[in-house]
Amino acid sequence: MMNWMDYCSGIQGGGWMMGAMFVFWTLLLVTGFYLLRSFTGKTNKHNSYENILKMRLASGEISEEEYDRLKNKLK
Numbered sequence: 001m002m003n004w005m006d007y008c009s010g011i012q013g014g015g016w017m018m019g020a021m022f023v024f025w026t027l028l029l030v031t032g033f034y035l036l037r038s039f040t041g042k043t044n045k046h047n048s049y050e051n052i053l054k055m056r057l058a059s060g061e062i063s064e065e066e067y068d069r070l071k072n073k074l075k
Contacts, residue, residue, distance in 0.1 A: 049074050 050071065057067045 053067055053070055056062045057064065062070070
């Protein structure tokens with residue numbers, strides 16, 4: 001009964017605590033990264049199709065009428 005407080009301060013208890021903290025902070029950082037990326041990624045997807053259409057129009061691959069039709073269809 002005398003050594004019950006030393007159980008978590010040894011190599012075994014401290015290792016589990018450090019491991020749990022490492023997993024917690026890793027999950028927190030990864031979740032934050034994915035949330036940030038999902039919020040900023042939506043605008044990039046929207047701009048990408050418009051940029052592709054603009055490049056195709058500039059190169060003469062599509063006409064202005066086809067550009068307008070595709071742009072309205074994708075919105």
